[in-house]
Amino acid sequence: MADIVITEFMDEAAVSRLSQSYDTLYDSKLVDDPAALHGHLASAKALIVRNRTQVREALIGMGPKLKVVGRLGVGLDNIDVEACRTRSIRVIPATGANDLSVAEYVITAALMLFRGAWLRSSEVAGGAWPRQSMMGRELAGKTIGLVGYGSIAREVAWRAHMMGMTIVAYDPYLAADHPGWQITRNVSLDAVLELGDVISLHTPLTEATRNMVNADALGKMKPDAVLVNAARGGIVDEAALAEALTDGRIGGAALDVFESEPLSADQGAKFVGLSNLILTPHIAGVTEESNERVSHLIADKVLEVLGAPV
Structure with a gap:
């Protein structure tokens, strides 16, 4: 079962870095398969999303081990920040990277x-x-x-x-x-x-x-x-x-x-x-270069929160 679940596209090199430390599930189409996503959250310590995955209270409740939600972007309107705070789950946007x-x-x-x-x-x-x-x-x-x-x-x-x-x-x-x-x-x-x-x-x-x-x-x-x-x-x-x-x-x-x-x-x-x-389809902040910056910033921050694997 995955420790880190990534539901939308992310730079492959950043995904590889996460995989070196934790069991990582990367499926950029997982955002469109709620049932599968819910199942994977049972073991997840970290959830990484872009803007389409709706991180609401019900979804948060399916991740009892969640410690951090990484946002591959800056807007947080798709994330219930207060519900995360109540559960002591860190919410980390990629501020400045795009x-x-x-x-x-x-x-x-x-x-x-x-x-x-x-x-x-x-x-x-x-x-x-x-x-x-x-x-x-x-x-x-x-x-x-x-x-x-x-x-x-x-x-x-x-x-x-x-x-x-x-x-x-x-x-x-x-x-x-x-x-x-x-x-x-x-x-x-x-x-x-x-x-x-x-x-x-x-x-x-x-x-x-x-x-x-x-x-x-x-x-x-x-x-x-x-x-x-x-x-x-x-x-x-x-x-x-x-x-x-x-x-x-x-x-x-x-x-x-x-x-x-x-x-x-x-x-x-x-x-x-x-x-x-x-x-255009919500791509203003998405270029090859910004995708690398955003992805590696979030990978760094998620690894920082999770710490060295046990």
Whole structure:
């Protein structure tokens, strides 16, 4: 029976390191087989997940020997942290390990939406030669508005700054004397929405942030502004966004996260046919490099909690 159970994809070298010390079960499809997962938890001392495995009280109760839950990422909305705390189970996210990947995703998405040419290769191949309609805009000289100004948002800010953008951000929880504010103007949420040519979301999903970007918020954005959400699904009212894009009330959007994941065909139907929209399957923080960093960080922390095998 396994001491360590890994339910979603993880770097193979990091898995091998865990296997050298403990009996390790690695099955990236285990997240989709609850019955099998429940059976394996009976002996598990450590559970390693990404964002799809729902570590709720019922599942935690099936692991009487659990000492640690490792999260291959940073968001903890799929983990009942309080239930883990009650059971004295450590919850360890991979804080900082995928900041760079998400920051690059945000800047890339903004560039793609502003330029408007990158997804139209078939037109060029077909001989249309649509030069005027593919001119697009530059990021330099524009303003990026960051909702939340944690470590990932600050990575975005530095890259935007180097590209000649003005940066504004809203974060009531970050101290006013934090050095990150040196290149960023500290403003209200409404000001971020009204000033930003690019709006990028960087908040956790809480009751306060659920549907934060609703029809009212979208109405405060510039008509040619673009929205990027690589934070958490549920922060954006997806129906309101689809309607705003359809009506041309904002310039475009990129969504890497969704209220319900994986996004089903029925749920995605509202986005079909929107040319000013980029959809990706929750991969902003997942690159070959970040997967290695995240996986080895969690392997280190799990081994630290479990200690030397008996």
